[in-house]
Amino acid sequence: MSIDEKLFTVKSVPDKVSHLKPEAGLCCICDSKACTYVCPANVYEWDKENEKLIVNYENCLECGACRIACERQSLGWEYPKGTKGVKFKLG
């Protein structure tokens, strides 16, 4: 089962704006791209061609792993607004 199929089982109300704000300049010189490995929801993809981090914030499970793992300690990270984000049925 792919991660996208897994994420289909998660109930979530995405906001219109992202609560995850990477620092584009620092992402370019970041060696590890740590966020792309630690994220349990595959939110981050490194777009090689455009040298840019793609952020599928709608899939975020709000765990905080990317914030802590960020190589450059530069990831702007907040909780989504109270009415938004994941709503686990089981947890």
Added chain:
Amino acid sequence: MRTENRTEVIVVGGGPAGIACAVTIARAGREVILIERGSFSGSKNVFGGAIYAKPTREIFPDFEKTAPLERKNVIHKYALLGDEDATEISYRNNEDDNDAVSYSVFRSKFDRWMADEAEKEGVILITETVVEDLILDDGRVVGVKTELEEYYANIVVLADGVNSLLAKKVGLRNNISPYDVAISVKEVIKLDKDKINDRFHLRDDEGCVYQLFGGSMLGMLGLGFIYTNKDSVSIGLGVTLNELVENKIKPYELLDKLKQHPSIAPLIKDGELLEYSAHLIPEGGYKCMPDLFADGVMIAGDAAMMVNNMHWEGTNLAMMSGKFAGETALHALLEKDYTAETLSHYQERLEQSFVLKDLKTYKDLMDVMHSRSASFLGYFPQKINEFFKMFTTVDSIPKKEKYRGFIKSIFNDRNPLELFKDGGNLFKLLWGILK
């Protein structure tokens, strides 16, 4: 002094720590507001997991009568998974020992139930509200700022979980390192009750807690788990963040591989995924704890890194620390003194209880495991499986030769210095625990 939006105590975070704290305060007839960012308590929370009867009864004495519990755990299993093989140990508690019991639960149901109970006892619960910042006056915490409003109180208790952005904001805690937290991914898989009972050797509502070492995580600092629920099983793993970055692997890939292990796959065969989830586990332990109090503020539960990862305990430490914070707040309200000096009683209570005693006992665990994960969670589990393979293979080779060969192989594949370091670290760990 402000009178609007003012209360005696504000608790941030409606998880086990926050609820235990708030209900302790409300029961004494004091005013307390509990602020939770989810649309209900539990809607953002994930764990393995099991709650422990005895500590939970200290907060909700009759919880077993009405709380949404899944199964009562009687079997505790441990598996050392090799690439393909496995060595297992199983302990079954057949006594009707009420204190030893734990229950599997779902957090979005159980936390919600606890919060409902707390409301019945007078806690004012505000949901769907993120506390964004703390309000300081002359260095003292005097309130909180939410998306829409400001609330003021004599004391603020931070029970906002592992990420505790707030503790960081007031300088009570430093940045957390990727070595000190594990990311956990989990799947709840629907299965018939009968199938669960057959596959895990259970009767009726009995449950099994299964801890998995090695497997897809061989050599990494990570652990897998399976818990049985009424009509589903929860399977997942937790692995420290640095391992994922160093091994360039994603947590759900590790879980997929774990699920395919020949010893695990039959347990979840033909199951249907009900929900995927993820959460951080604070693993750094005692050495990573923040300052637990300052003028006008205390920190409880995961926000204070209070998890005993050796025993998969977290909710109990959260509840007890929340309760102690609540009792300390009551004392401070009586004294009308909210300074760090009065709130330092909180730390004393924790020191006297199992909470800080246990965290101290295991204070070296993470250092040892980080430095020796390749051997303790890689080499030795594999070697133990190799031993049993040798022991159970009937092949007309004289036994003495086989034993000697096995012992020799340890010295062949590990240089003596590494073996010496393994021994030294094991000793350090045991000494730390027993001294």
